[in-house]
Amino acid sequence: MSAQQPNQIPVHQVDLDATKKQVHPRFVRGLYQNIRLVSMYFLLALFLILPWLRYDGRQAIWFDVPSQHYYIFGLTLFPQDFYFVALFFIIAAFTLFMVTVYAGRVWCGYACPQTIWTHLFQHVEKWVLGERNKRFKFDKEPLSAKKIAKRLLIYSIWFIFSIITAATFVSYVASTDFLYGSWQSLAGIPFPDWPVWVWVSMFIFTFATYANAGYMREQMCIHICPYGRFQSVMFDKDTLIVSYDYNRGEPRGPRKKGTHPDHLGDCVQCTMCVQVCPTGIDIRDGLQVACIQCAACVDACNEIMDKVGYPRGLIRYTTERQLVEKEKSRLLRPRLFAYSALLIFLISVAVYTLTDRVPLEIDVSRDRNQLSYINTDGFVENNYIIKITNKTQQTHDYLITLAAQDGLSLRTRFSSLPLDAGESYDLPVTVVGDPAVVAKGQTQIIFNVDSKDGQYHAERQNVFTTQGQ
Ligand code: SF4
Ligand code: SF4
Known part of the structure; x- marks a missing residue:
């Protein structure tokens, strides 16, 4: 190993041989x-x-x-609430990105x-x-x-x-x-x-x-998991990484206990950092895709440093700015602000839609085969299907009413509809219009569905059509 000091943390190319020896x-x-x-x-x-x-x-x-x-x-x-699941995964992904920008692959090593x-x-x-x-x-x-x-x-x-x-x-x-x-x-x-x-x-x-x-095992992290590959685009000079202090450690070499020869750095070449690594890599080779940032090498090296009487931290959590440029790391940086702002926005949207969500869903569809017809009494009739979904976790009785102009009335088989928790029902209803009162053409109507206990209400607009349109 050369004693030349690198001006950046070396990036070690991954060994793509998946048949390498057991770790x-x-x-x-x-x-x-x-x-x-x-x-x-x-x-x-x-x-x-x-x-x-x-x-x-x-x-x-x-x-x-x-x-x-x-x-x-x-x-x-329900399946129609799929956007919540999508929102959850988007929030999880951006949280992971934000944590990665700050703390590197902490997810890989700890969770x-x-x-x-x-x-x-x-x-x-x-x-x-x-x-x-x-x-x-x-x-x-x-x-x-x-x-x-x-x-x-x-x-x-x-x-x-x-x-x-x-x-x-x-x-x-x-x-x-x-x-x-x-x-x-x-x-x-x-x-x-x-x-x-x-x-x-x-x-x-x-x-x-x-x-x-x-x-x-580690082959998953090296060859299959895409997150390990993303890291290079998410990392910046202030991202926390487990790193070997090359300048302090090199030239590495064994020595007598209690001594520190002038021509050697602090690395005593004990290889403990390699022995404890769950992915079998040598952190002294630089930043590697296979490094899951578990910090086992940090603990192992600290133990060795304690034994030989050198300061801890030859391998440590640090940043490229601290280690190579010898500057203080910046905690607040534009990328973190951007991720934080986006996360606050997404979480607000999720909380708002969750709290604003009415646990009673209705959907109205018309009988497309026969929009309008005259019954035997000479009244105009339109048929609809009202799909009512009880999204609560209790049974509720629902009342269906019509809000419309004079001359229009609702006919349904049930005066109230009991639905179990999570149950859906397609209720056929008919709106009957008095042709002497209701103008020809289309008239706006509103179907109201209310739980009997008054807790939940939902409504849908539709149209009543008279014949000849
Ligand atoms: S554990 Fe520390 S001292 Fe031992 S080989 Fe690794 S870096 Fe060198
Ligand atoms: S032991 Fe060190 S080099 Fe190996 S995966 Fe953990 S942090 Fe990376």
């Missing part, structure tokens, strides 16, 4: 790893617990795709499911085989009954984790009551009584979890 990271403790563990296991627990929460007698978070009802605690969404599950699966290997050296040794051992037994134990635990993950994913859609409560007896043996789509989903999620966390 067995050494597990390290330290400030960032503690934060990471808390963050990762909190999110994992949230994922596992959320489908078991109950609200108003049903699953609190339940995306009931077959019946097209999507419950999030007190909120019920990404790929990182969490990979960490979990690597822990299983550590639990069964021991620390890093033992795992490498185990890989090289010739096949034996003991080796097969240990491998089988690891694969079985991975498989159980994958099944639990798949069942949790599927329970957000199929509901926990259905998933764990549907049994049939096959030759006297209890067997899940699930429809095909549940079996297919269980298989896909189990396979994806097992393959991603067991085998793909």
